[in-house]
Amino acid sequence: MPRKKVPVSSEYPYHITARCINRQWFSLSLPCLWDIMCDYLYLCHLLYSIKIHSFVLMPNHFHLMITAPQGNLSEFLLYFMRESSRSISRRSKRINQTFGSRNHKCIIQNYNYFINCYKYVYQNPLRAGLSKTVEDFKFSTLSGLLGLSPLLLPVEEDTILFNPFPDQETLNWLNQRREKHLEEEMRISLKRPIMEFHPSRKTKKISLLAHDKF
Numbered sequence: 001m002p003r004k005k006v007p008v009s010s011e012y013p014y015h016i017t018a019r020c021i022n023r024q025w026f027s028l029s030l031p032c033l034w035d036i037m038c039d040y041l042y043l044c045h046l047l048y049s050i051k052i053h054s055f056v057l058m059p060n061h062f063h064l065m066i067t068a069p070q071g072n073l074s075e076f077l078l079y080f081m082r083e084s085s086r087s088i089s090r091r092s093k094r095i096n097q098t099f100g101s102r103n104h105k106c107i108i109q110n111y112n113y114f115i116n117c118y119k120y121v122y123q124n125p126l127r128a129g130l131s132k133t134v135e136d137f138k139f140s141t142l143s144g145l146l147g148l149s150p151l152l153l154p155v156e157e158d159t160i161l162f163n164p165f166p167d168q169e170t171l172n173w174l175n176q177r178r179e180k181h182l183e184e185e186m187r188i189s190l191k192r193p194i195m196e197f198h199p200s201r202k203t204k205k206i207s208l209l210a211h212d213k214f
Contacts, residue, residue: 006105006193010071013053015117015190018081018103019061026060027092033057034139036091038153040084048076051156056124057139063121065108067156077103106190113195118160120186122174127183134174142174 006014020026026033034057041064044050049072053065068076081103108114125137135146144151145158146166161170178186189195 004193007107008071009107010069013065013067013108013114014073014105015108016064016103016105017061028088030057030059030139032091036087037084040080041153044076044080045154048072050076052153053156054118054121055141055153056121058124058128063124065117065121106192106195108195116186117195119174135171
């Protein structure tokens with residue numbers, strides 16, 4: 001069954017993720033991968049005028065939130081995925097392809113959904129047990145925005161984190177884990193072409209419609 005098409009928009013942001021082939025770990029270290037991917041994202045910012053909201057690199061996949069003001073998301077992704085894959089293959093002397101399948105993208109059409117996706121993306125290292133707090137994970141734009149690690153990516157103004165300054169309340173909110181059924185609801189919502197929360201089968205209510213800080 002073919003995938004449903006994701007709407008093309010120059011206004012709304014997207015959540016994008018792609019996984020290494022066969023769910024294996026990337027064939028390079030995370031510091032090396034981070035440099036490669038950040039270099040290409042920076043270049044794509046210049047070539048395709050994309051706006052980067054957040055980026056988290058995991059050992060076998062990545063999460064990216066961007067807006068494409070020129071409506072050229074497909075062109076950007078074709079270039080970014082192809083060139084970063086080639087660079088990773090050259091550096092690792094890998095013969096097989098880097099990514100296991102096409103990237104998955106989801107459009108985010110309201111601010112409440114954006115907030116929930118933002119938290120979900122930055123909590124990936126926590127769910128995977130790679131860090132104790134979201135800010136401790138170095139391969140994330142959050143760490144760079146807080147000045148805890150170098151950040152060369154031109155990330156858009158973050159009015160969630162800086163409101164007007166980063167405070168402990170915001171970090172506490174980002175580090176607060178959701179219940180498992182809510183995390184599953186988030187995961188499923190991001191698999192849809194348009195991010196959307198569906199009512200629970202048990203309660204018939206949308207649990208994530210009201211976020212827990214804003």
